[in-house]
Amino acid sequence: MKTRINIPEGEDNQAVTRRQLIEAAGAVFAEVGFRSATVREICRRGEANIAAVNYHFGDKETLYLEVLRYANARALEKYPPFLNVGPEAPAEKRLRAYVLSFLLRIFDQGPTSWYGKLMSREMIEPTAALESIIEEKIRPMSKDLWTIVAELLDCPLNDGRVRQCSFSVVSQCVFYHHCRPVMTRMHPELASLDAAGIESLADHITRFSLAAIKAIAARK
Amino acid sequence: MKTRINIPEGEDNQAVTRRQLIEAAGAVFAEVGFRSATVREICRRGEANIAAVNYHFGDKETLYLEVLRYANARALEKYPPFLNVGPEAPAEKRLRAYVLSFLLRIFDQGPTSWYGKLMSREMIEPTAALESIIEEKIRPMSKDLWTIVAELLDCPLNDGRVRQCSFSVVSQCVFYHHCRPVMTRMHPELASLDAAGIESLADHITRFSLAAIKAIAARK
Amino acid sequence: MKTRINIPEGEDNQAVTRRQLIEAAGAVFAEVGFRSATVREICRRGEANIAAVNYHFGDKETLYLEVLRYANARALEKYPPFLNVGPEAPAEKRLRAYVLSFLLRIFDQGPTSWYGKLMSREMIEPTAALESIIEEKIRPMSKDLWTIVAELLDCPLNDGRVRQCSFSVVSQCVFYHHCRPVMTRMHPELASLDAAGIESLADHITRFSLAAIKAIAARK
């Protein structure tokens, strides 16, 4: 490797540009979608020249894939599935932590706030990137939820009700984010969710789901 | 001269072309989204000239609005919000009808099968069309659900729990369609939902939601 | 010819449509020029169907030619070159009448107000129509002016100064109309010339030109 000058500690110039491009691209893709995002705008925000995307990533699509990977990694690192609740805690507590962390990831306002929007877009128009995201992130997290629900239902993991109830829980979590355009138009007061709002939403979803799961468990 | 076959009675040539374009556009928009859809492809599938979209609709965006209106109208006409359940039926029955009709619209495989995909896209990347769809279709339907939920909770319409619980119900309905790409990859057996599958899904959502709502009503 | 009903006196339906199209076209051509004028707009204003131009005139260019002919005929009919001043009047009086009638034609605000603009455009981008307009209208009028100027200079018609001075007279007449865009921007108070303004302008041009011509005549 060629010797350089002025290399920031721990990250050489190339890596800096790559990261800047990924973060700029994440924002742009989240705002306008893959197709409408332009390489020009991404390079402009990433303070790189117009050819940088092709130089560093080969093409626009590969960049998108990298962005998706990066977003998932950062989101799960910032808000792990159970936050600070341990596996020994009662299922009710773990369910609430799961729901809350899910909402926190989706509604995060930080520099990776585009995580939620990107994933929503990926649902509608999946790219090649989705496959690996599912295997690496979604499937393990799904398993976590199933375990909780099975414990609440007091039944084996492969009982059909586990899947159904897990879906019902997750569906409520993604809904607020997924249908946000409709939500904010119909209920402007819900437009921006602060920390308290997210906690309150987590409470409702947990309460609603727990009541339902317990009733279903009781039907036996 | 273009020879047409199977002209429905009472529809002149112009109307036929319009309808062909709308249906072709519905399919294309659903497949690749508004931005990626090309007027050329729409006209090709609609067996019309490249200028036909501009001639009949003015521009691509107006065509899109018409497609959305058409899709909504056809879907609601085919599966009205309460199917054959009347307003005098008990709230439980009306809730199930509401849920089932919602799922039927979304999973419809008929000629307007793009209704669900279009609406999903609109959630993620709303266009100017969303505003009018909300006012014309979504708000009234939302009101219907709130009425049922308020009755089940035995509280006034403007009680905060009505909104929360209604959202929880709707979220479960849209989830299966919205997250289908993930779902089919994780559970291939759910890839295609037949009539029985939809009924069974409606049963679960209704049961789950009723149990939750009743528990919440009882907390009072 | 086929028998019709409701034929207006002296002008059949076809002639009415033709005239409406010519007048609409005159306005549109004057406003935006030949190229920018659209057949659609002309037919709309002429209250005729979109195919009327091609039906009545063959194509857009032929229509333009007809418009130019029509405009010249109407303008000269409304403001003849010497108004009510006879050929026996002194040259000074005839010169003023010539100048005034020229200005009146160009600044006419009536239904053929587009005469001036059309002719201006024709100067810049002459069409096939110009040739015949020159022979039929411009050359005879030019001859009239030369006769006056020669009389004032007291020299034969073919003296070089006759041409030069005639041009100087005409140039002042066309200037106010030709350069109107610049004029109105630099001197907003000159934007609209009323009857008094036109008279006053004619006074200046006549006075200026007479003084010059007489001085040149005196130089001998």
Next chain:
Amino acid sequence: MKTRINIPEGEDNQAVTRRQLIEAAGAVFAEVGFRSATVREICRRGEANIAAVNYHFGDKETLYLEVLRYANARALEKYPPFLNVGPEAPAEKRLRAYVLSFLLRIFDQGPTSWYGKLMSREMIEPTAALESIIEEKIRPMSKDLWTIVAELLDCPLNDGRVRQCSFSVVSQCVFYHHCRPVMTRMHPELASLDAAGIESLADHITRFSLAAIKAIAARK
């Protein structure tokens, strides 16, 4: 790769392309007008890619503005308003220099021969560019003429006769260019004006105008 020849010193490739486009555009705009001019034709003549206009100028309209600016700058640089006559020279001499330089700019046959045609077109169908040209070039030049005329009339600048007489002078200058299509058809011998012809024309206009202005000044 495109090989270029004859690159002027101090002008990089980009500037060369820009200039080639401006000169090609000047010719095309002069020939057929702004609307009818096509970006394709301009790029073809400028030996650039179809996208070059948008790359270098943003859009066709901005290119047009640049062309107008360029033409004015080059014309005024080549033929300054007073040529080599200084401000201390008598008003008569300065008037003749003003008239002559005006004619020289308009009738210039060099590489920017389209200056006159462009300005003529702008008079008839002004674009957004006219506004700035007026402020930057026309108004200052107009002021120059007014100063001369006021001196000849021996009256203040804001006397109404100054404006009227200045217009009479300018009108004679622009006339020969503006009405050239009619002129060349009626007097073929005037079709091409050589240097001597332009001088002779300047003589006439100056003589004619001076005689008139002096007569008007004497009326007082």
Next chain:
DNA sequence: TATGAATGAGCCTTCATTCAT
């Protein structure tokens, strides 16, 4: 006769990508 739905060439512009430097 007179209409207007339909046509297709051609317009300006945008865009990801390339390539000589």
Next chain:
DNA sequence: AATGAATGAAGGCTCATTCAT
């Protein structure tokens, strides 16, 4: 290694004109 000028395909849209009725 990194740049940015240049590319050309393809996009939406406009328009005069045609042709079956």
